[in-house]
Amino acid sequence: MVTEPQAVVHVHEVMIIGAGPSGLALAARLSEHMPAANFTDDEHQRFHWINRHRNQPSVKHSKTGAETRRESPAVSSPHAKIDLLVLDATDKHWMARWDGLFKMFDISHLRSPMFFHVDPAERDGLLSYAHMNDREKELNELRGCVGKELSKHQRKKRERSGNQPRTEPTIDERDRNDYFVPSTPLFSSHCNCIIDRYNIRDDIVSHENVEDIRYGILKEYSDTEKVFTVKTDSKIHHAKIVVLAVGGNPAQIPCKLSAEEMEGATHAMHLKEMPSPHIRRKLADKIRTNILVVGGGLTSAQLADLAIRRGVSKVWLIMRSNLKIKHFDIGLEWVGKFRNHQHSRFWLEEKEEERWKMYDTARKGGSITPAYNKVLERHVVSGRLSMLQKTTIKSKQWDPTSKTWSVSLCGDEQELPPIDHIYFATGVHNDFECLPFLQSMISDFPIKACGGFPCITQNMAWREDVPLFVAGRFAALQLGPGAPNLIGARIGAERIAWSIQDKLGSEEGGNSTGSHRDKFNYATGRCNSFDALADLDE
Template sequence: MDRYNLRDNIVSHEKVEDIRFGYIEDISKVDKIFTVRTNEGVHHAKTVVLATGGNPPQIPDMPVEGTEAVTHAMQLKEMPSPRVRAKLDARLSANIVVVGGGLTSAQLADLAIRRGVTKVWLLMRGPLKVKPFDVGLEWVGKFRNFEQAAFWTTDSVEERWEMIKTARNGGSITPPYKKILERHVSTGRLCLLQNTTIKEKKWDTVSKTWSVSLSGGSQTLPRIDHIYFATGVQSDFECLPFLQTMCSDYPIESCGGLPCITENMAWRDDVPLFIAGRLAALQLGPGAPNLIGARIGAERIAWSIQDVLGAKESGNDGGDAGKRRFDYLTGRGSRYDALAEVM
């Protein structure tokens, strides 16, 4: 998790290592506050918003050897890798494997081909699914309020979790990228294998390539120069290292690896640690990782933070002017009032 400090238009890129909530004698003896420890130092706050998106990316059956030739999509720095680029510059053939059934895998395959990779094998453990969005249209169309209302009126978090799984239904690609993949397949640059997984991979220290065997033995691959995993990330908040103290001191229930947060998006009623994004899906619904979830989550959290800090504190940088700016940012009242302060 990274912490970004937006005060005075400054962004601070720091890795959060621990979050604690309690009394600090030298700072706050009356109210509990957060102590956020990062690799750069310690920060204190009355409220904290957690928007991490999920757990750190992990490669299935991560090998001991050949780690320089295997990359998770979320850790990608360049495409193709320097070693593959060197082979292409020397006019040698280079082959790569992309694992994943979502839009990211299709984008990686397309990018690799456009940048000169000789051939790409795209492996999907299930069938190719084509959808305009990564959730069903019923969740993003004009009648989405019906689905959202049904979600919010469920009797248990288990029901919500089942609705989330059904709505997202694994990885998918968009119709435009389906056409792109079909074009690459027609040129012979792409081999799309559905219902296929890597059965075994062995690293050759001499040739610096992979020997890859597939499930079912349907196809034999040549030596592979690089394997890319576009397999997403796990959502299990209890495995996040920087939340271990919070889970110990202020335990909460979980379902499907997601925290059972309050309707106000807080960790608990007595803990103003607010959750946004993918980890807030039990409150926001299947669209939590998307823009629609971001909008709803941001609105709820903004209201909740104002309740925690109080109306007086929200405008402490300029009385009514500060309050009008806050109202503008949270969508309250007339936004022209805030614009008048600038004019």
């Protein structure tokens, strides 16, 4: 008699590293049997109706003709089907880092439009959530986006007349509903609704910092099947499939500072309080305070505004190029009506270097929104803000006694009064090869890098033979310029879920039951989706 080897270690089916939007989008997508990307609205409605009623068939009384509905046993949650563990370095619940940053910067509304969200079930999930809960008042219209569309005829006419077609594409009336931004609390409620809908509350998220990932044979588990061993700051876990949803590299101040100097400088992504305790003491004593904010992106504008609102006397905001004003951090051509055109160009491009160039061109440099530009203009008029473009720091010296910097600048205005604090809102660089927890994978399963991003496969995997999937920013060479945003989280989740379901499905092989196979076909968009609907009806 052949005895099965006894598994003495627990090997999760899927482990997601990172409980931010990308991790959440994937966990939700793995639990959604009718993903929006694969099904029409009609199919969706029918599937959900069947699912709700499948266990409560009506029974018609033969004599009276009266119908009664049989009570059904509770339907188990779909997520119970995948053994999933989520690890996050920030906290033990979803979206902790996102929530922390939005609270820290006191951001009232998201920057992204309504179809940027993490709901796998519905492309308009966030918009319908707002309407269903009577929260339309929490949507702010993005003025100047909609209604300037050129028809094909107008475009051709412009071209013929020698006029360049307008470079920035716009959005037509039909899509007006998309071009609102949700309030921070509304977006947060929608995320919580998704977490509850798929029953993926916090018990599957563990607060651990991943330090090392290895892939190989684990004797206690199998002599033939490779699995991942993930070491964190407190435990060791194993999984068949691992997904990296870690955002980007940790933020770094772009110049070396001593421990003493760090008292007067902070990177925006490490901000714990605004303003610093030293400035707060000065404000309490009614002493004048000055700060310098470095960076040309939305975060620098938000910091400058926040500092002024919290009482700092004067803010200098410097940026090395000209101020760019854009609704989103990628151009409208990647968001609006013609985004499919851009995406198909991106996806058809085989060379990673070319894709990286497209990514870089679409995102290059920071930009601020028209709404924040107005806020900054008001501060400039009031004299509380000086905005210096094409300006960099020439030299700076920290005086530990007065706890102020002497700063001189390269640009029009060269000398500043003593500065109490410098805030660097200089973004994060992309270099996955620097991430300490990837060093083992890089040496055991090397892959090509381009522009600091891993050249992952079309299936979003590290390599064909390594089921380490990559979501979010580091998947930029597959997802395009939207990779670091919410739209990248949702599209990435869709593509990774296909690959995961493929892998887990092929492990089950021919053993899968009819109903399981149908659901698998459903979820991965295979065969004829109506066949599966017919079977559910039986």
